Amino acid sequence: MNSFSFKIPQEIICGVNSIEKLPELLNKQELKKAMVISGPHLNKMGVVKKITDILERAGLTFDSFTQTEANPSVETVDKATKVFVDSGADCIIALGGGSPMDVAKAVGILAKFGGSIGAYEGADKVPGAIVPLIAIPTTAGTGSEVTAFAVITDRSRNYKLTVFSYELIPAYAVLDPTLVMTTPEKTAAACGIDALVHAIEAYLSKAASPFSDAMAEKALELIGNNIRLFVADRTNPEAAANMLYGSMFAGIAFAWARLGNVHAMAHPLGGYFDVPHGVANAILLPTVLEYNALADTGRYQKIYDAIKCGEGWEDFTSQTLVDEIRSLTCALGIPKTLGEVGVTVDKIPAMAVDAMKSGNILVNPRSTTLEQIEALYRLAL
Known part of the structure; x- marks a missing residue:
């Protein structure tokens, strides 16, 4: 048998209406302003508003970026990073399937360490902890809320680049079954x-x-x-x-x-x-x-x-x-x-x-x- 090691470097909250605990998670880390990263479909369906309403009721400030696409691109990451930096947010809430979570992880890297996402392609090139990240899946499939990967499409090469680092694992994952029921x-x-x-x-x-x-x-x-x-x-x-x-x-x-x-x-x-x-x-x-x-x-x-x-x-x-x-x-x-x-x-x-x-x-x-x-x-x- 090969030698091995493991850790679970995050808190995972599961249960119906567990998204209501978002303010508690932000306050626990003394975070002041969140940026919600999601996609246009979830925004149109009102799922993004469901999250921002919870933040608003708790008196927390927020901004949002809802332009992530399937197979998200380098250009989308750059655009989202600019929105994050300009907003003055100090944390990210990733809402959706694998695409918003991949973008959120990439933004968490670039907002903290700069450069282009391609510079971090491969294994263990992220130098330290990224921007605090809370992941909320709305699909039962990608598992991105607990993984150490971000996959971004480089359209100039027709290539999906992968960034692998355990620094990418979100600090919190909130698994609320009501969000996958639509x-x-x-x-x-x-x-x-x-x-x-x-x-x-x-x-x-x-x-x-x-x-x-x-x-x-x-x-x-x-x-x-x-x-x-x-x-x-x-x-x-x-x-x-x-x-x-x-x-x-x-x-x-x-x-x-x-x-x-x-x-x-x-x-x-x-x-x-x-x-x-x-x-x-x-x-x-x-x-x-x-x-x-x-x-x-x-x-x-x-x-x-x-x-x-x-x-x-x-x-x-x-x-x-x-x-x-x-x-x-x-x-x-x-x-x-x-x-x-x-x-x-x-x-x-x-x-x-x-x-x-x-x-x-x-x-x-x-x-x-x-x-x-x-x-x-x-x-x-």
Whole structure:
């Protein structure tokens, strides 16, 4: 067994209406003015106002930036950073899915240390603590509220750059199930599969440890038992809470165990074709699982058991899990192939080169070459 270490360097608050504790969290840190970073859809729906109303009732001042987009860009980070600095805010509240949280983390770096976000690409280049950050997820999927990553699209290169540092983990994460109960069905499906992929890849990672395994196994249990129910009816309070908490556990798992080929290959799909991250993961997962089967040490059965809600198996093979994943994504209405979401064969060589730059390739359970990544893209196409 590899040596390992871990820590949970944040406070996580869970429960219905837990967002009402925001003023308490800000006062605890003696913070005076917050900037809420979110997206236009959540702003239009009134979710941003729900947060700012809580701050206003408590007599706290705030500003907001609600222009984050899917696969957020370097330009958006720069714009949000200027708004933050000009506002005089001393902390950030990230509200939304992975995109607002990635932007918030990037702003937290640049507002504190300056420069461009590209200068921090890679591992452990953030020199110290970033601007205080509170993360409030409104989707059950990314787990960004507990992870050490920020992924930003550099459109000049059609490339998704990743910043990895444990300094990026928000000081507080507030998990309020009421905020995910208005998620559109397609978003719930894509985000739910994203969380499932986080748990699976962390569980199969070469860097997995007893700690990350514990988090991944709980995530698999919660997501496997609830993803169908949640997508079918997002207003189901128990399913919503369990998906939100499952996503959080999966995020903690991959924060310490990393991921694998699915995520390494998914990021270029967002960079070149703007494929939603969860959809890219869902399409790639069966193909990568087939490829990784050669390295399976018995964990495929445990994953299958979780997804099948403890029904067990007869004559299990690795293909049994692959077929079940394909059945699940089909039932959730997710496209089956990359071709269905507009990916073209001519970009495969360039995407494969970008995928190989990911540190996730190194911890994928089966060693992978550039040529094999190209072949996997073609199979998924």
